[in-house]
Amino acid sequence: MCVSDTLQKMHVHIYRQCISVIITVNYSCIVARKQSLFQHMLSTLPKCIEQAKAYSTVVTVGSLHAVKLLYVKVVKDCRSQFEHWKKVENDYESLQERLRTLPDKLSYDIMVPFGPLAFMPGKLVHTNELTVLLGDNWFAKCSAKQADALVEHRKKHVKNTLDDLQKVMKNFQNRADFTDDLEKLTGDTGDFVDIREEVINEEEVTKAKHRLAHKANSKPKQEYLLDLEEDKEKKEGDEEGTTGVLSEEELWARLDELERQEELQDERYRLDSTDTNGEDTTSSSEEEKEADGGSDVQVNGHQKENGWVPTSITSQMNGTNGSHPEDEEEEDCDEEAGNGLPTIYFSHTAEFKKVRINTGKNTTLKFSERNEQKAQAKRKKKSGKSNGHSPHESYKITSPADIYRVFVDLVNGEPIPRKSILKSRSRENSVCSDTSESSTADFEERRAAFGRSWSHDDATHSDTSDGITEEESPTGTSPHTNGCFEAFTSTVIEKDPLPCSIPHLTIAPPALPTIPERKLEEVGPEAPQEPPKWMSKFKATRLHQK
Amino acid sequence: MAEAIQKKLQAELEKYQQLQKDVSKSMSARQKLEAQLTENNIVKEELALLDIQNTVYKLIGPVLVKQDLDEAKATVSKRLEYINGEIQRYETLLKEMERKSEQHREVLSSLQQEYQRAQGQAVGKV
Numbered sequence: 001m002c003v004s005d006t007l008q009k010m011h012v013h014i015y016r017q018c019i020s021v022i023i024t025v026n027y028s029c030i031v032a033r034k035q036s037l038f039q040h041m042l043s044t045l046p047k048c049i050e051q052a053k054a055y056s057t058v059v060t061v062g063s064l065h066a067v068k069l070l071y072v073k074v075v076k077d078c079r080s081q082f083e084h085w086k087k088v089e090n091d092y093e094s095l096q097e098r099l100r101t102l103p104d105k106l107s108y109d110i111m112v113p114f115g116p117l118a119f120m121p122g123k124l125v126h127t128n129e130l131t132v133l134l135g136d137n138w139f140a141k142c143s144a145k146q147a148d149a150l151v152e153h154r155k156k157h158v159k160n161t162l163d164d165l166q167k168v169m170k171n172f173q174n175r176a177d178f179t180d181d182l183e184k185l186t187g188d189t190g191d192f193v194d195i196r197e198e199v200i201n202e203e204e205v206t207k208a209k210h211r212l213a214h215k216a217n218s219k220p221k222q223e224y225l226l227d228l229e230e231d232k233e234k235k236e237g238d239e240e241g242t243t244g245v246l247s248e249e250e251l252w253a254r255l256d257e258l259e260r261q262e263e264l265q266d267e268r269y270r271l272d273s274t275d276t277n278g279e280d281t282t283s284s285s286e287e288e289k290e291a292d293g294g295s296d297v298q299v300n301g302h303q304k305e306n307g308w309v310p311t312s313i314t315s316q317m318n319g320t321n322g323s324h325p326e327d328e329e330e331e332d333c334d335e336e337a338g339n340g341l342p343t344i345y346f347s348h349t350a351e352f353k354k355v356r357i358n359t360g361k362n363t364t365l366k367f368s369e370r371n372e373q374k375a376q377a378k379r380k381k382k383s384g385k386s387n388g389h390s391p392h393e394s395y396k397i398t399s400p401a402d403i404y405r406v407f408v409d410l411v412n413g414e415p416i417p418r419k420s421i422l423k424s425r426s427r428e429n430s431v432c433s434d435t436s437e438s439s440t441a442d443f444e445e446r447r448a449a450f451g452r453s454w455s456h457d458d459a460t461h462s463d464t465s466d467g468i469t470e471e472e473s474p475t476g477t478s479p480h481t482n483g484c485f486e487a488f489t490s491t492v493i494e495k496d497p498l499p500c501s502i503p504h505l506t507i508a509p510p511a512l513p514t515i516p517e518r519k520l521e522e523v524g525p526e527a528p529q530e531p532p533k534w535m536s537k538f539k540a541t542r543l544h545q546k
Numbered sequence: 547m548a549e550a551i552q553k554k555l556q557a558e559l560e561k562y563q564q565l566q567k568d569v570s571k572s573m574s575a576r577q578k579l580e581a582q583l584t585e586n587n588i589v590k591e592e593l594a595l596l597d598i599q600n601t602v603y604k605l606i607g608p609v610l611v612k613q614d615l616d617e618a619k620a621t622v623s624k625r626l627e628y629i630n631g632e633i634q635r636y637e638t639l640l641k642e643m644e645r646k647s648e649q650h651r652e653v654l655s656s657l658q659q660e661y662q663r664a665q666g667q668a669v670g671k672v
């Protein structure tokens with residue numbers, strides 16, 4: 001549409017006019033006398049600063065790049081002016097020097113300029129009498145010292161203008177840099193990584209204050225843009241205001257769009273991962289692998305470990321360590337909306353920190369997600385397995401708590417924590433099973449008691465986990481026969497010393513109840529099957545359970 | 547129908563352009579005034595630094611005319627006041643012009659919309 005083009009041209013035209021005014025003034029100053037040059041520049045400078053502000057108003061439609069160009073232009077102009085004023089200051093300095101030395105002699109022999117092309121020898125007399133241009137066609141006869149004072153006074157003005165220029169330059173430089181960053185964030189991946197967390201289970205809303213969603217977090221940057229628009233002088237502000245608002249809306253629309261794309265991608269990923277997890281749960285040949293020795297397990301464990309290490313590294317890099325999801329129940333979504341950024345999908349399970357390890361009669365192992373584990377226990381009962389295959393499982397151990405979670409016995413289809421991890425699975429239910437079997441009945445109430453007392457004691461942990469643990473512990477006691485355990489990241493009270501180093505740490509997703517169901521054969525395929533994107537073990541567990 | 551709107555649009559656009567030119571002219575005039583303002587301020591300050599012994603001259607054409615220091619000071623002050631008044635005047639003028647240009651802009655945008663609608667209809671008819 002030609003009209004919009006015309007309007008745009010008009011704005012550009014006015015913008016150009018402003019620049020041309022400045023340029024003409026500058027050029028005129030160069031040819032003028034020093035005094036008037038100073039005056040001119042001094043007088044135009046406030047206007048230049050206003051022009052600089054006006055530049056920020058001439059925002060061409062939409063793109064950040066154009067805005068950035070404007071800022072860069074302003075900064076360049078400021079810099080050139082700064083150079084100019086610096087030169088003026090230097091000239092005044094040399095003038096002052098001359099004034100100081102001039103009255104030393106009564107007269108000087110000099111070459112007097114005679115027209116534009118000739119000089120002639122002459123004398124400079126009355127060396128102390130100076131006619132000074134004060135400005136606006138006013139002259140004054142002064143002594144050298146008085147002239148010196150006047151020059152000093154003028155230098156003060158020049159310094160003020162230099163400072164103003166500096167400020168403006170810095171300001172616009174910052175703005176330019178900021179638009180740069182903004183462009184990078186919205187466009188390229190840069191060094192930023194988006195961390196997203198899908199909240200699947202709405203009941204698991206914790207007491208802790210959750211941070212705002214993506215869009216809200218990206219608002220500060222939008223607000224900055226708004227500020228820029230507010231800075232405008234209203235001369236051309238309205239037109240640009242509307243276009244600026246449009247561009248902002250465009251940005252929002254784009255963010256929405258990209259967010260939707262991300263979700264679609266995520267759905268796809270999830271489908272893939274559920275497929276792989278589904279295989280694990282349904283496979284039933286785990287029992288055959290029961291007899292495999294530790295070497296196999298070790299090998300697999302190592303493979304697992306290697307496979308998982310990069311992901312754990314990435315997870316750590318991004319600050320949301322999978323090993324402590326309980327600690328971070330709040331989203332750390334400070335980054336801009338992940339439009340095209342590498343995304344890390346972070347998910348919580350309800351496994352909180354409160355875990356007491358029970359590897360015998362002395363400690364309890366608690367999990368917070370009792371319902372889930374109830375279901376898992378039921379499933380296990382159905383499948384009718386009673387083996388302890390945790391070393392063979394491919395779980396990701398990222399915290400000491402995981403160790404206890406991983407290495408459990410399955411007694412009557414329920415996971416029971418082991419007294420000693422090193423004890424081989426081949427001994428099957430005999431491993432500490434007497435302790436767990438005998439204490440099955442009172443295990444639960446002990447656990448519940450522990451849970452309640454523990455939740456009371458442990459004030460340092462988040463209130464959310466406290467609350468939920470307390471909620472769940474009374475509810476979980478009756479239906480549970482055994483084995484709802486929580487991840488433990490606090491103190492472990494053990495009577496029997498446990499091995500600190502487990503050479504074949506198998507890295508596996510959490511959720512112990514499902515561990516026994518895992519087959520050894522899956523250990524191998526799971527390593528290569530490891531999803532390219534990092535998935536929290538909790539999420540994996542949850543998906544697996546689905 | 548579309549042509550009529552187009553003509554109206556053109557007319558409006560021309561008016562708007564004219565207005566914009568006026569705005570820019572006033573703005574440049576105001577800039578000049580501001581330059582003079584700063585200049586005269588400096589002159590005033592520097593006159594304050596001088597004493598009665600210094601003779602003050604005013605350049606009137608090619609002639610340096612002797613002036614009294616106090617007289618010069620008074621003249622400069624008066625000029626400053628005059629410049630300030632002028633700036634105020636230009637300020638109000640600019641505001642007025644800005645308001646008018648805003649109105650024109652609105653008219654233009656509405657006309658533009660009409661034109662587009664008319665064009666759409668014409669296309670539909672065709």
